[in-house]
Amino acid sequence: MNSGILRYSTYSIIIGLIIAILSIGCSQRGKSLGNVYRYPMVTRVKGFDPALGDDIYSHISIKQVYETLLQYHHLKRPYELVPLLAESMPTISEDGLTYTFTLKKGVYFQDDPCFKGEKREFVAEDLIYSIKRVADIKTKSTGWWIFDGRIRGLDEFRKESQESETTDYTRTVEGLQAPDKYTFVLTLTQPCSQMLYFFTMSYTSVVPKEAVDHYGEEFLNHPVGTGPYKLSEWRKGLRLVFTKNPEYRKEHYPSEGSEEDKEAGLLDDAGKELPFIDTLIFNVYVESQPQWLNFMQGNIEVTGIPKDNYNQAINPDKSLKNELADKEINLNINPSLDVTYTFFNMEDKTLGSNVHLRRAFCYAWDIDKNIKLMFNDRAIPAHSPVPPGLVGYDPDFVNPYQKFDPALAKKELEKAGFPGGKRLPTFEYLSNDNTTARQWSEKFVKEMGDVGIKITVTSVTWPEFLNRIKNKKFQIAGMAWSADYPDPENFMQLLYGPNEAPGTNNANYKNATYDKLYEELLKTTDDEQKSLIIKKMKDIFAEDCPWIPGVHRLAFGLSYSWVKNRKYNDISPGNFKYLRIDIDKRNELLKGK
């Protein structure tokens, strides 16, 4: 009797195997792909509310559906601003306080039940509403820092939104005016050299009031924008699908670019109507290996190079291995305008009040080993927040605490009042829930442990991670910041006191002198002057150690040659409306597999 069970299970295993083999053989083969772009997302996306679009993954998703007044030119470098929803670049008054934008006519929001079947044109009032929404304290926007104290009357609006139960959006704000449907006048409290850049960021995306009112809390999951794509499917943690927005107005591929761009074929589609691709599929790969294997199978168009696959893909001279080049894969290497950092919650009683303790952390962290093991030497140590490529970066600037020296770490710990780590409480290190993040945190625990600092690790999903930081519920965590716009101010603001959580000052660092210098920096337009101020700020930053400084990265990207018109954009990635797929070539190459 009992042997029967064994025989039965043997049969079922054999049958199962046959089915499995057959189904592997069937997948992909023979199926030809249409006009689809398949993009890997390395984390699940928080949602589509532009007022909360503070992380790069949200930004990439949001910009498919929503649009801003301005954008960066697809090809021109250094980065140049060009109009998107604006008809032309704004006129700025001589005192630098008044910006007058003329808006494009005939721009419609995508069809949505919230408009009750009517076509809905984008007008200046929508823009004013969207900015007020970021200012409304009840929105809990992470983007208030870009407007804070800068627009006339907006701070009062924010204050009132805090005091009243429902925010009165009809209340006029002096600095936000719409003299007619297609004109938007912005008045500042003081000149701000970054203001135009803000109008490329997710926070200033135009959202219709009807959608916010209609969907309420669910607005996060129901994007309604003017952009080239509509969200058509969202399986949380798995997949996002966007389809071409049939209402999209006539936008055209840029016709200007450098000689290099021309040679690279980036001007072949000049003047053609956008977007080229019908469907965008974002597949979520929290772990790096599935992403890599799927790329190698041709199941996604582009990928970064995970640390564990680096030696498989890249030769020691940083060129692409032949096996990959033969598969028609291209390698792009670009310096990123970014900084990685591990930060302390300065509002934590022990960490915030003891600079020697923080210095001990800095000395205990082996940055070179980190660069070797975690980045395959694709990074340089960061001595300040400002990355190379921006004003204020100084290759000779040395942060005395950006150094691995366990002996010094122990000394600092003694100075902090905890010789050998005695009486020191155990600290919590907040981490993400993928394997690489776990390895990273193991290294952290070990290196801190070596000097006598005890650490426990809590690992959570990316949305939860951001949530805890925005609510100051953490002690130590690690993060990276990519430039929102090509101005060093964007990095210095990461430590500006009033930008504390839920703003971008994740460390909740406050230093009056630093803040004053930052305010001075905002008003400065002269590059040399800026450099001088930034130098002073860096010195304060280095001495106070609110961060364990990390690295500035070099971005290595791979893409198949059937993806056309791809130009690296570090500041505002995700410009899929310009991309074109050589569908025949892709089908041919995939068939050959």
Next chain:
Amino acid sequence: MRKSKSLTQKALTELGRDKLAMISFAIIAAYILIALLIQTNLLNLPIHDTVGESYEKPSWAHILGTDIFGRDVFIRVIYGVKISMSIGFITTLIAVPIGIVLGALAGFFGGRIDDFIVWIYSTFSSIPYLLLLLALALVLGKGIFSVYIALGVTSWVGICRVVRGEFIKYRERDYVTAAHALGAGPLRIIFRHILPNVLPLIFINASLLFVSAIKAEVILSYIGVGVQGKPSWGNMISDAKLELVGRGVYWQFLGATCAMFIIVLAFNIFSDALRDSFDPRISNKTKER
């Protein structure tokens, strides 16, 4: 006068003759010993120490090579024994008493109490255990403590069922009726009279539970909600998912899976043998037919 052997003694003698079972028992004992030595700090393993370059191949110095941070993989595999055994042990310690008490009450009293307890365990067993574990791990926070609790409170259902069934069978027996007639209270009957007869079955089920707890820990650690900051087999296999394809580093994977394979196999063989000797009627062995 020679005393005749009790059933248990007979079963144990029978078990002692089974060579495979004895080898399995020796392996289990060795694992337990290692776990105890590490737990009591008699064996102090340098699990966090860097002993070489990262990803060194297996050699005589490091028989399972090194991992990303140059730590000895063999040492980490051995440390994983302690994690796994402690999880198996504590889970069993939590689940078995719950299972026994609820199963005994349900089986013995029947009626409303039975209905209620059956309802509870049906509800528990209808929830996929991995989901329940994930939810619990998220509520309690991650770490080894949550794994103990999560596994402990989810894995009592099997034992509870078995015990309930046995109690239903035994409560009608003559000796129970006799005990009733002599005026023994229900608790005395449950724990002094019936339970000893059910114990062998509980042992068998507990040893199977031990195995499934070890496996569950590996799965939980693999998906990132298990043991944090310490080497466990699940964490090592999770590392391997990055290294195996990308770098061809097979030794973490090999070490962790072999260690797990051996203990799981040993437990399975041993609990089989245990069942055979205590309950010849359901034996796998033809000779006893």
